[in-house]
Amino acid sequence: MKFFSAQNVLNKKEQAIKTPDRLHSQIELTETEKKVLNLLQKDFGFEVRPFEGLAKKLGLKEPELLSMIGDLKERGYITRIGPFFNMDKTSGQVTLVAMRVPEESFEKTAEIVNSYVEIAHNYKRDHEFNMWFVLACSDKKRASDILSEIEKLSGCKTMNLPKIREFNLDLYLEA
Amino acid sequence: MKDFEVTGLKLDEMDKKIVLLLQEGISVTERPYLELANQLGVAEDEIVERLKAMKSVGFIRKNAVATNHYKLGYTANAMSVWDVDPEKLEQAGLLFKELGFVSHCYERPKFAPEWDYNLFAMVHGKSKEEVNEKIETMKKTIQGLFRKTDLIYSTKILKKTGIRLKE
Known part of the structure; x- marks a missing residue:
């Protein structure tokens, strides 16, 4: 190549x-x-x-x-090149969701959460709320349906924190 | 995520096809839109014009490269969360933006009783020490505007596919 x-x-x-x-x-x-x-x-x-x-x-x-x-x-330094689409300018909903997951069921819960194509990314974090993921759906109804399903399947509550205002989004990492 | 509408711009079928085909990015060639244009049966100029229109309404933020944080040495990636008075939120958010090193800064709702933070700011560093220094700067910058703050490091990527418009 x-x-x-x-x-x-x-x-x-x-x-x-x-x-x-x-x-x-x-x-x-x-x-x-x-x-x-x-x-x-x-x-x-x-x-x-x-x-x-x-x-x-x-x-x-x-x-x-x-x-x-x-x-x-x-070599993996560039992961993608092209337009960055802004989902806030669409009818869809992009939201940050946090969960408090017991360590013993963490893996199983991650599997449940990750199985949805609407979950864009999911991070384990060093906090009482130890699972944080971004959910992107065509509409609010679908977003709340997915969260209800996740709660039912995992037995853990979800904390839905949709963006209210954006002050900055420009990730620039000097090489 | 499919069947989306864009605020301020009527996307037609051709626009949507362009968006879907560009999800994985453009090709690294002299004329990156040529193949796409041939595939869709339109001129390259038209693709470029449509993309410019999407950018003018803010549906496209930028045309650029995305990098791998870790490969560039940014191994400490933290989400700082702040409890700020609602009437001081805008001031605090704009002050963070001015610092230049806060990559994402959003207002989000509190979630009583277990979540008492309404301003989120992502900070990246090549070490935890660097992130902690940045946090100290942020504390000084919005001194008097916040009640408390917490710093939440990511310890593992469980999934990172990005937003999917198809499926």
Whole structure:
């Protein structure tokens, strides 16, 4: 798939930065790759040929940038590239739900919760409320039906915390 | 999640097809919308124009890459929750936004009697120390506007598929 390895071509003199393995994370990125990740986390809008201008900004040729993005995807640094849809602007409901689940039935409850395609993500958290998930449905009725089902199947209550107001949503993680 | 309507924009069948086909993202090629255009039998320009219209009403936030927090070294991901007076919530939310490092900040309802927090702010760091420093900054920033706060770390990803529009 890769027709050449981007970092070898671009950064012969550039040393891959290795930071100490703190919490099982491993950062092995060249300075150019970091610049690519930082720039591309910001909106690049909609154009027929978006990577041409981005490459120019980075001082790269378009094919070099394309292969570098492909490589960063393959190595798992980029999980997705494309439009971020805002479900708050739809008739659907997206809500955060918390549960207090006893440790002995945690796994079973996670299985029940995760089985719904409407559950977008689910995290175990270090708190009395130890399970937190995001539920996205076409309408409120479906959301409350799913929560009732989960309560019935798991024997645990759900705490539904729909978003009232959004002050900020812009995840930018500097590489 | 299917059969959704978008506020402020009438999505037709073509728009919905574009949205569904772009759920997994765009292709990393010189012309990322070309294949999609061919598949749907329209011009690339039209795809781009439709996407711009969706962005103008806020249904699309941005066209960008999503990264893996952990791979970038952000291993400490915490949800900070705050008990703020309702009339001071907007001020507190905007002050958090101004800090620049709070990625998501929302007002959510309290849930009496067991849940007494109404402002949620996500903070990411390369270590717990870094997150704790950020939390200290946040406490100073909204000093006098909140009664109490708690910090809730995620310890395990149980599921992460993102919102599905199909099925």
